[in-house]
Structures are given as structure tokens and as C-alpha cells.
Amino acid sequence: MTKTPEGTHAGKVVSVAGDQLTTTCGQGKQHCHTVAKDAKVTCDGKAAKTADLKAGTDVHVTCHKDDKSIATSVDSGKHIPATGHKA
Numbered sequence: 224m225t226k227t228p229e230g231t232h233a234g235k236v237v238s239v240a241g242d243q244l245t246t247t248c249g250q251g252k253q254h255c256h257t258v259a260k261d262a263k264v265t266c267d268g269k270a271a272k273t274a275d276l277k278a279g280t281d282v283h284v285t286c287h288k289d290d291k292s293i294a295t296s297v298d299s300g301k302h303i304p305a306t307g308h309k310a
Contacts, residue, residue: 231285233303239276244294246282256284256294267300 234246237253244256258264258273266275276282281303285296 230288230291231283233281233283236276236278236280236282236299238278239273242273244273244276244284244297246284254284256286256292258294258297259287262294263296265298265300268302271299273297 232246232248232254234248234254237245237247239245242258242260244258246254246256248254262273264271264273264275266280276297276299280299281301282297282299283303284294285298287293287295
């Protein structure tokens, strides 16, 4: 399992609806985040929009330090290590 800095987690995109991002983590739990209006979203190292995130894509989500339900940064793409899901 890849260790991520505190306040971040690695996972896979389940769905995106407006500013709502749902992901799963390596333990298979779902996490729902509101993507902040000023969040930095990247895909394969290039600037992107929340709507560009596709289901099944590996992501690193960085959460607001005071509110873990708000994503301040979402990094996605082929360079993100795949998360191991338990069977």
C-alpha cells in the first residue's frame, strides 16, 4: 500500500456530479468530497476540471485541513500508483 501524506488519500474515481466527487480507497470504502471552487485539479500533469475526472481513474485527493469533506486538490492520471483493493 502506498503511503500518502496526512490530509491526502489515494483511490479511484467512482463518480463526479457537479462539484461532488466520490472515490473508493484501498480498503474499498467510499469517500465523498465537495471539490472547492479554487481546487487545483490535474489530469496527467495538466490542468483539468472536475468534470474531466472519469470513473476508474486513479487519484490522489488532498483535503482541507479543517474539513476533510472538502477537496482542495485532485491529482489524477496514469502517473498515480494504482490502489490495491482488498478482495
